[in-house]
Amino acid sequence: MIRDLYNVRVRAAEGADEGVATPLTDEEEQRVRAVLFSELGNTIADQGWVRFPAYTLEDRRRLVAVAQRLSAHWGQQVFVEAEDHTRVRLWLTGHESRAESPALRP
Template identity: 70%
Template sequence: MIRDLYNVRWQPAEDGPTPLTDEEERRARAVLFSELGNTIADRGWVRFPAYSPEERRRLIDVAHRLTSHWGQQVFVEAEDQCSLRLFLAGYETRPAQPSLPQPQP
């Protein structure tokens, strides 16, 4: 006996990300615009995780929206495979990392 299957959709793996609805995507970008924009306005840069291509595209879009909103370029730089850094001109160099004390001979 052969069964006909209607309205069957492919489901992502259990551990994989699920796509956001249009409304969820709009709200996520609005929150990132506000929160990341406030941090960049306060200190000139922000680092934020971006594990998937969708998250990277979302952060790049937020940087473009902030650029349009402020009239000042917000740059995007990959720090590693899992995070992006958004920053204003003049904050191109990474903030100084605290160094460990050196042992005395």
């Protein structure tokens, strides 16, 4: 049986820059931001804040863009703060205190 493969990328040869991630295509980036907008937006709407992992500078930029989009969508500011090197917190006014509960995991 022959199968056609769509949207498949060639992997780098073993040992060749394995620590470097391939950037997302524009379509992939749009899909990631749409999912983050929906999932993080639902959590923020429910509890007023959310904590999400951000391991790279691009992850942090993506979360800031999602917060800006949520702010425009809701008509109120969604604040963003890097808690440490691996987590970012997004919240609405009135939810400034850092509640210690499990992070939303992708």
